[in-house]
Amino acid sequence: MHPIQFLEDGVLKVGTLCAYSYLGRPHSFSIGNGLFSSNSSDVYFLTAAAASAAVLFFMVYDMKVVVVGNGMVGHHYVETLVKSDINADITIIGGETRPAYDRVHLSEVFDGKEPEDLAMCTRQQYKDWGVKAHFGDFVSKINRDAKHVVTEGGRTFDYDKLVLATGSYPFIPPIPGKELPHCLAYRTIDDLGEIKASAKGKKVGVVVGGGLLGLECANALKNLGLEAHVVEFAPGLMGVQLDEGGSNMLRRKIEALGVKVHTSKATQKIVEGDQHRLKMAFADESELETDMIVFSAGIRPYDQLARDADLKVGDRGGIEIDYQCKTSDENIFAIGECAVLGNFIYGLVAPGYRMAEAAVSQLNKSSDDKESFTGADMSTKLKLLGVEVGSIGDSKGMADESRAFVFSDERSDVYKRLNVSADGKKVLGATLVGDTADYDTLLQYYLNDIDLPNDPESLILPASDGEKPALGADALPLAATICSCHNVSKGDIIDSIDGGCVSVADVKGCTKAATGCGGCAALLKNVVDAELNARGVEVNTDICEHFEHTRQELFTIAQATQTKTFDEMIERHGKGMGCDICKPAVASIMASLWNEHVLDSDLVPLQDTNDTFMANMQKDGTYSVVPRVPGGEILPEQLIALGEVAKKYGLYSKITGGQRVDLFGAKMNDLPDIWKELIDAGMETGHAYAKSLRTVKSCVGSTWCRYGVQDSVGQAIDLENRYKGLRTPHKLKMAVSGCTRECAEAQSKDVGVIATENGWNLYVSGNGGMKPRHADLFATDLDTETLLKYIDRFLMFYVRTADRLQRTSVWLENLEGGLDYLREVIIDDSLGICDELETQMQHVVDTYQCEWKTAINDQEKLKRFRQFVNADKDDENVVFVEERGQIRPATEAEKKRSQFKAVG
Amino acid sequence: MSQNVICSINDLVANSGVCALINDEQVALFYLPNTEQKVYALANWDPLGKANVISRGMIGNIGEELVVASPLYKQHFSLTSGHCLEEEVSLRTYDVAIEGDFVVFNETVS
Incomplete structure (x- = not known):
């Protein structure tokens, strides 16, 4: 624009x-x-x-827009405006020293994430957009007559339209002693730094405030190794969202996790402690000693700027706005947590985004393009200290006509309350603690005003026989919001299918649905399946014409029936002779399960040419050879051997991206001799030709590096030696970094390991290549034993459930339930299969053989390594020319030229 | 017509391919012991990948057609006719058979 x-x-x-x-x-x-x-x-x-x-x-802009505040909502406003057709000169001024970041996931910084991981924008991005961005300078004054703002740094910015997105600040109760050192707030990345510094080497931390943010903060303190206490003035936790029963259940669960909860406590004063830094004295005359106090007792809108400019503010604070997000000055808008609409402050990010979009739309000339913000649903589903909590609409049943169904299970610690209208027809609200599986369905009933079934209680009761009454996707109106993170409606999804999407993955890529929190993944699948079904699109998941099964089903069949050959598989479960799709897929399954030699007579016809010749075919029909270099560590003798082999057989040499050496141009009939020499030099096959573990890349780690905190090379070698030879649905790459500088680029690998001072952080499902994906942080500060256990389970679960040629990145993207589900399976053993996965992996580890070492000692296996069965000649079409001192394949033109001089 | 012995049946690999030289031409030999014809011969030159690699392709069936998939770019060629299923190209076929323990080439002499 x-x-x-x-x-x-x-x-x-x-x-x-x-x-x-x-x-x-x-x-x-x-x-x-x-x-x-x-x-x-x-x-x-x-x-x-x-x-x-x-x-x-x-320089011909229609107007100057100045945005005050670079939080999530202010940033969203700018992004929306930049991407619109409105021609505006945009300036954004942020009080914090860094560009907007994801405040919702702030506590993940204690979980191993870097502040940069939370960034929503960079200075460069603003530059590229042509937006003038200023950070670390607060706006101190609005001059409405002159239409400009003045910053603390003394700069003045003129505006035609001003947007206030100043957000909110933590409320600190007026308790004597609140200004003592180590009394902190929890709101910004800088606050986190202070909390971290204060916690260092200390034992006890208190959070004042038992609301949503307070509990997140308690989790953060716990992760910092402190004994965490929560002090709440009200009688229960999360009093805004939960009824008494839900609040009590939450308390039980949180206390079981080791967090100490004190409710109905009014703090009178804070003084210096005896055993610890501080002492809190309560109204009931009890006391609590602690090393630090973090206030998280609610937020207050930042509205001082508006007050000073005589804009209208709400009775309890907040800048008053109308449905167009306009303040009492028609040239000034307010959006996000600093704004109040009808006496209500929308303290969640999604409504803030909707306000930003509505405010941008007011700049359109045509009134048709102007949207309103008339309020938003404040239902939430989240995990607090690992406890699932959900709250929908009138969650506590405050309305007169509200009738409640309540289910409480004190054995599994689950509490559910469903509030319905007196006639039992509509959902008014719900509270869910300990199990939020019903949240999506209940929310759809609530948001879309759908009539309830005759026995609404069945929606929250555990299913004893048969399934719960499922809410069919057909019942949802087109306007129903499926993904609230990205504001994707059922209508948007249908539009994307009209536009050519034919799978859940397509729709995700096209609409971004289910790519935020991922909570709507199951519902999204229902909607997509129902829509495709309605159009008569049969979703065929058969692997090919020979098997009416998916790869996952074939795996289960082979395992359950102990089938070891392709012939048995196709005879009993398929038809025909097989093809180049199903044969390698079954070969891979057989290898993962039974780990027999790929060149065994009944397995060799199943292998792709690379596996058949245990080398990588290149464009001219010659092969490349890659020996394993575990962790990238190599002896000088082996380097020399590699060089000598390359010279003797005239091979082109190149270093690979996986820290090893690739030798190109090997003739098929030379492969056994080449390998004999490499094996004699102590090397073994690198499986570069196979869908299996390729390399475990490493940095030099603590052994040599000034910054390393663990021995990354040692760990990489151990991992590579453990998983080498494991055949998987697609290739696998791993890396180990010795510190958070991440020189091994572990976060772009299927399995990434990064050293911490306390152990190892495990990342999964990253990818480089065509479709890069940043790996997800899976678990933190693991000891080596647990690390191996998790990787064993992760890899075997992937081997079991992935489609053919599906990398771990795409597999995880498509895994229903996503990362949370994966954690449940692998860490909590929710499917009860972890022992089996580990046993399976151990079998593969125990039966490892260097395929080349076995092959060069077996004449039957070497039979195929002959160019011609009836002549001792070379392939005349293989011609090399010299370039930069090495060989390369001749081009077609070069081959035709008679005068050309061939090499070798 | 003359008959020339190419190789022994032991030189073949069941349900897979090898390469032989017949009159200085590279020929891919496929051995499918469970079919009536048992042995199939096609030119080894892949006209799409431009390399002598057909003998190293994987065999199977697509519908009624017995095929080999080129190891380079995976196009399928009929074992009986040599026609490519995806592109407008064909491979030459050779009349081969099993006689006792040997694979023979039936050459039409004009």
């Missing part, structure tokens, strides 16, 4: 279209002494003089 964007160092970039219309002849034009260059779509002016000249010509 911006015709002009500033790049680094005052360089100005002008859209091509614009250059044509204003400059006429862009390919021969120059201004002053400015250099001018043109690539396919962009035109660059390279001097400041040229830039300023150009500015005079082109």
Whole structure:
């Protein structure tokens, strides 16, 4: 939308279209002494003089928009505006020193995430968008008459439209002693730094406030190794969202996790402690000693700026807005937590985003394009200290006509309350603690005003016989919000299917549904399946024409029936002779299960050519050879041996991305001899040809590096030696980094391990390549034994359940329940299969053999390594030429040229 | 017609392929012991991948057709006719058979 964007160092970039219309002849034009260059779509002016000249010509914006506050909502406003058709000169001013970050997931910084991981934007991004962004300077004054704002740093910014997205600040109760050192707040990344510093080497921490944020904070203190206490003024935890029963159940569960909960406690004063730094004295004359106190007793809107400018504010604070998010000054908007609509503050991020979008839409000229914000649903589902909590609508049943169903299970610690209308037809609200599986369904009933079944209680009762009455996707109206994180409705999903999406993965990619918290994944699948079904699209998951099964089913069949050959598989469970799809898939399953040699006579016809010749076929039919270099550590003798083999057999040598050496141009009939020499030098096969573990990359770690905290090389070698030879649905890559600097790039691998001072952080399902995916942090501070256990389970669960040629990244994206479910299976053993997974892995580890070592000692297996069965000649079409001192395959043209000189 | 012995049946690999030289031409030999014809011969040159690799492809069936998949770009070629199922190309076929313990090539002499 911006015709002009500033790049680094005052360089100005002008859209091509614009250059044509204003400059006429862009390919021969120059201004002053400015250099001018043109690539396919962009035109660059390279001097400041040229830039300023150009500015005079082109700076034609419809209006100046100034946004105060660079939190999540302020950032969303800017992003929405940039991506709209509105032509605005945008300035954003943030009080914090860093660009917007994801405050919702703040506590994950204690879980191993870096502050950068939470960033929602970078300075460069704003630059690229042509947005002027200023950080670390608070706006101190609005001058409504002059239409400008002034910052504490003394800068002035003119506006046509002003947007206040100032957010909120933590409320600190007026308790004497609250200003003592180690009395802190919990709101920003900088606060986290202070909390971390204060907790270092200490034992006890108190959180004042038993609401949602307070409990998150208690979890953070617990993760820092402190004995965590929660002090709440009210009689129960999460009093805003939960009724008494739910609140009590939450308390039981949290106390079982080792957090001490004190309710109905009014803190009178804070003084210096005797055993610890501080002592809290309560109204009931009890006392509590602690090393630090974190206040999380609610938030208050940042509305001082508006008050000073005489904008209307709510009775209990907050800048008053109308449905267009306008304040009492028609040129000033307020959005997010600083705004109050009808005496209500929407303290969640999703409504904040909706306000931002509505406020942007007011800048459109046509009234048709203007949206309203008339309020938002405040239902929430989350995990607090690992406890699932959900709250929908009137969760406590406050309305007169509300009738409740309550289910409480004190053995499994589950509490559910469903509030319905007096006639039993509609959901008014619900409370769920300990199990939120019913949340999505109940929320849809609530949001869409769907009539309840005759026995509404069945919606929250455990299913004793048969299934619960499922809410069919057909029952949902088009406007029903399926994914609230990305505001995707059922209608949007149907549009995406109209647009050509044919699977859940397609729809996810197209609409972003289920890519936020992932809570709607199951519902999304229902909607997509129902819609595809309705169109008569049969979703065929058969692996190929020979088996009416998925790979996952074939795996289960092979395992359950102990089938060891393809012939038995296809005879009993398939038809025909098989093909290049099902044969390698079954071969891989057999290898994962029974781990027999790939060149055994009944297995060899199933292998792809790379597995058949245990080398990688290149474009000219020759092969490349890659020996294993565990962890990238190699003896000088082995390097010499590699060099000698390359020289003797005339091979092209290149270092791979996985820290090993690839030798190209090997003739099929030379492969056994080449391997004999490599094996004699102490090397073994690297499985570069197989769908299996490739490499475990490592940095040098604590052994050599000044910054390393663990021996990453040792760990990488152990991992590589443990999992080498494991055949998997697709190739696998791993890496181990010795500290958080992450030089081994572990977060781009299927399994990534990063050393911490206390052990290892485990990341899973990362990917580089065509579709990069940042790995997910799976577990933190593991000892080596637990690390191996989790990796064993993770890999075997992947082997069991993935589709053919599905990398762990795509597998996890498609796994119903996502990362949380994966953790339940692998850490909590929710399926009760962990022992079996480990046993299976141990079998593979115990039966490892170097395939090449076995093959070179078996004449029957070497039979195929002959170019011709009836002649001792080479393939005449394999021709090399020299380039940079090594061989390369000759091109077709070079082969035709008679005068060309062949090498070797 | 003359008959030339190419190799022994032991040189073949069941349900897979090997390569032989017949009159200086590279020929892929496929041995499918469970079919009536048992042995099939196609040119070893992959005209799409431009390399001598057909003998190293995987065999199977697509519908009624017995096929080999090129190991380079996975196009399928009929073992009986040599036609490619995906592209407008064909491989030459050779008349081979099993005689006793040997694979023989039936050459039409003009």
